[in-house]
Amino acid sequence: MATHFRDRDGFEGRNHSPVIPTPKPASPSLPTFLTLRNRGIPVLGACPFCDEEEESTSHLLLFCPFTRANWHGTSLAVHTSDFMNCSIQQWLGRLLHIHKALQPESISYLQGIFTTLWTIWTHRNLVVHEGKNPNPLEVVLTTQSLVCRYKEAFSSCSTTSLRRSDQKGENKLPQNLWQLIIKVARARAKKLHRSGFAYEAMNLPGDVILQRTSSCTEKQPALTIQEAMLEAVIKARDLGYNFLLLLSDSRRSVLVSNRQCTPTWQERVLLASETLIHSDLVFHAVYVPAVVLSNVSSLAKLATEMPINHCMV
Template sequence: MLPIRRSLRSRGIEVDPGCPFCGIDEESSHHILMLCPAVQAAWFASSMSVRVAVSSLHDLMIAVLESDDDIMITQLQTWLYVLWEARNAAVFHAKPLDIGNLLQRVGALVGVPVSVQQPLGRPVAALPSVWKRPRQGATKINVDATMQEGGAAFFALVARNFRGEVLAATTSDLVPCLSPKLAETQALQWAMIMASELGFRTVCFETDCLQLYNGWKNLDHGVSYFSTVLANYRTLVWHFNSVSIYFVRRTGNKVADNLARHASSFPGSVWIEEVPPELVSLVLADVLASIPPIV
């Protein structure tokens, strides 16, 4: 059992029961590692970009361990360790919680420069070239945009569950866009809004735009118009219980890419539990390629 202040008081030890970070609520393991507002901000600033909203720390750990995702498991373990370090520094040395220092510490432990913010140092070239299923209980939403002549673009998303089954697919109307990079950025905002309206609450967004992914992960380091636009989208994550954003190679984003490129044939459309007939073979190929190996 962690020597948190609630536990110490239950043993008759006189200590200040308040959280050493916020100083408002009583310190419990759930509060100090998850519920404290400062800690929630740290989780969201992490390379997972996760908003935590589960009933207990135990539930979070079980969900991540059952995902069988080595990256997520390592991220969770490292962040819990670093948060406990920060808690002890606050208790014994009166050091306030500094999210920037936390990011640096996590980066040092896992060997990833903070300025890169790739998921635990896995280089882009090593990422799978096929679509991967999300963990059970989560919805993976692949997003893409296609520029048209005259400075406009179509957006598309495809939402699938851990079995590879299509939950929904949608296309946007023609949207004015200044550049391909901003088109991908606007597509992410649109996808977040659509995902919320479709009722998805535990989501993983995937984009094949590396500039968008790096921009999202490094918002604190950017002052451009692009970073300002992305920062405004951060407010949308509160529509979800848990949200993460990852980069995927285009070969792993084929269904959304094709849907975006053909969106001019059916703009502003929504398909529930299906995709247009011409994309069925691509969905099936993703399902077959993502079948877990038999050990």
């Protein structure tokens, strides 16, 4: 009896006879389906949205009637029927080539494109794995909400909101702005009365420049994050980086770091230290969801399980 799969769904039976895979031409199918077919396993791969055609990447993300309605309903108003003979890979390649200069309007447009693609794919997973009914209006509204949130996050990091502790008061900004993006996270082991923090600094190409994991005594979460931010900035400055973007899931720490709320006396001590060492730095803190910091949060959690102090440069 042949074995049939639908991505992560169950199977009907097993085939104990040896299967000799035969060479197949390049396929636009999803990678999971393509791997199963290459192993000689038949796949039931109908599109979960329309249930009419095979679920290929191009059909799922561009040409399915459900998807076409989503594209047309977004602020981009993309008519995917205009390039029916083009695959999703070719279409994205052309877009990236056209907007390779990365002007502000190009960045905004590409941001909308990839946000829409991500939302469609996420909705597809909910339909396949959780039995959700396809809802194009939900996809459109989710896409618009995410795009607005991204624009708000980037606008909060605009040059007008940057602070520079420069005695001359000059606002000198680099052409490419941020040199390092520093993720900071904290974890807590209540029973052990122990906290831990971790931070990771990456440059724009994505290379990890600095990473630190450390245990510490239990204290206020925002204060732990604030101390970790201060230490990360000092180490980044010592490595020759002067333009830093800090990411944290602690709203309090972000507000304090950006001088947007009244600090406690403990936070004022840290802010005073920042003023002394940041005379040659431009930095800004941004609140992000915890999922963005998942890898750093895992390191911080390890620091709560045992006393640890590890630094990698």
